[in-house]
Structures are given as structure tokens and as C-alpha cells.
Amino acid sequence: MNQPLARILVIDDEPQIHRFLGPALEAVGYHHRRADTGAQGLREIAQWSPDVVILDLGLPDMDGKDVLAKARAFYEGPILILSARDKEGEKIEALEAGANDYVEKPFGIGELLARIRVALRPKAVLQSVETKVAFGEIEVDLDMRYVTRAGAPVHLPPKEYALLTRLLAGNGKVLPHKELLVAIWGIAHAEDTQYLRVAIGQLRQKLEHNPSAPIHIVTEPGIGYRLKR
Structure with a gap:
């Protein structure tokens, strides 16, 4: 199609x-x-x-x-x-x-x-990704732009939501820092890794059971991040 x-x-x-x-x-x-x-x-x-x-x-x-x-x-x-x-x-x-x-x-x-x-x-x-995704306690409805954890709504600002959906679209692959920065913040921020670290930290606080030892939003040192379902 x-x-x-x-x-x-x-x-x-x-x-x-x-x-x-x-x-x-x-x-x-x-x-x-x-x-x-x-x-x-x-x-x-x-x-x-x-x-x-x-x-x-x-x-x-x-x-x-x-x-x-x-x-x-x-x-x-x-x-x-x-x-x-x-x-x-x-x-x-x-x-x-x-x-x-x-x-x-x-x-x-x-x-x-x-x-x-x-x-x-x-x-x-994202057009190649299913419209409803679940991992751990998290459910994401991509059509409705709605995220829940253990059934409770999770508020994600636009940048955090965009980052989450980008990680989901990676289907478990490692997404390099620069690729994520360009996709979410634009070319002008391609080297601003602090933006990415802060947003990843905020996502972990909201979505991970233990943000200091994440099992879903995983760091690949020196490369980037992946999302494990």
C-alpha cells in the first residue's frame, strides 16, 4: 500500500x-x-x-x-x-x-x-509498528497517544513521548545518541547528549519499576539506547 x-x-x-x-x-x-x-x-x-x-x-x-x-x-x-x-x-x-x-x-x-x-x-x-504496544506494566496506544502504567495514565510531555515512540519503533535495536537527538530535537542539537540523558532519565522515572536499574530502557555505553519489551 x-x-x-x-x-x-x-x-x-x-x-x-x-x-x-x-x-x-x-x-x-x-x-x-x-x-x-x-x-x-x-x-x-x-x-x-x-x-x-x-x-x-x-x-x-x-x-x-x-x-x-x-x-x-x-x-x-x-x-x-x-x-x-x-x-x-x-x-x-x-x-x-x-x-x-x-x-x-x-x-x-x-x-x-x-x-x-x-x-x-x-x-x-512508526507506520510499520503496531498501534498498541505493551511491555512490563506499560501500555502505549499509538493511535490515541495514550500511555498507562499498571492501568494508570502516565503524562509524557511531547519530547518524552516522541522519544518513547522512537525507541519503540527501533524494535529492540540500539538507537545511537545522534540519531535520537536529530529525530527528536533537530539537527541543531545533534551533539547535545545532555538533552537525551535528561529525557531518558525522566522516562525511566515514569516507566521503570527501578529507574536506577532499568530493565526496559537500556543504555548501551558509548552508543545509545534500546527498548527491551
Whole structure:
């Protein structure tokens, strides 16, 4: 069965960006929609449920970081910032506010398409995984995005849930640190292993019977992590 085409929403007020990006996205098989303001972009995210959002920071009605913050209240998919703001502080703020990646204008279409493919990879992997998974006391309903432990609901923030589903998609294989970091936090954080260690620790606290001696979320020293059912 053919996989459904990915939906890409571009939120940018520059007409030339849409004239350039629209045909390029459609040429490689993506569905594409545009939004020229932050308010329109938020409506599209809520109503269309895109697979990836490409977001400019300089919008006419609100700052792109405000759009990012509002979107993260209800949208867990990848958000790639596309902006002419090249100061390191702007990048850090956007990434810490929930962006998955940051691409500076001007940009090459090849690079942007590569980053979109990286952002889509976790979803593509999960399409081959069963929709309900159980290990130990844990049950994960991938369709409902619902996790329980011994029947009690477990609250996982977006990054922790994304990390758990990525580990599940590995089917017991070791997933390298860098692969997990790029998939969950974006290319800009490919070397930030502390992010991963903290998130793994939080998952173990919530899911393992003995977090200091985990039997499910297992460390492979110097390589990465695997999930044993």
C-alpha cells in the first residue's frame, strides 16, 4: 500500500518564498499549503494537521516565536524555523521554545528538503509498528497517544513521548545518541547528549519499576539506547 503524501504547511509573509517553495515541495510529492500570517498559520495547523510546519519568525501580525509557543500548546509535529535572523540567541530561543530545527535565509532547497526528510523520519518508521504496544506494566496506544502504567495514565510531555515512540519503533535495536537527538530535537542539537540523558532519565522515572536499574530502557555505553519489551 502506498503511504499517504506528507502535508507541509509554510507560514511566511514573503510571496517569493511561496513562489519558490510551493513548486519545489510539490515536485517531490508533498502536499503544500501556505499561510501569510501567524493567525492564519495557527488555524491551518489546527484544521489541516500538517506533518511538518515551516515557520518564519518575521510575520506581520505576531512574532514567529509567539506562533511557535501557541502551536506547541496543541501540535506535537515537527516545526522548522525558516528565518533571516541569524543571531545565535534567536536560534537558541526558538529551539528551546520547541522548534525542531532552524534554517537561515537565504537557503538552498536541497538542504531544506533534507531537513524535512529528517523531520518526517520518525513518523515513517512508526507506520510499520503496531498501534498498541505493551511491555512490563506499560501500555502505549499509538493511535490515541495514550500511555498507562499498571492501568494508570502516565503524562509524557511531547519530547518524552516522541522519544518513547522512537525507541519503540527501533524494535529492540540500539538507537545511537545522534540519531535520537536529530529525530527528536533537530539537527541543531545533534551533539547535545545532555538533552537525551535528561529525557531518558525522566522516562525511566515514569516507566521503570527501578529507574536506577532499568530493565526496559537500556543504555548501551558509548552508543545509545534500546527498548527491551
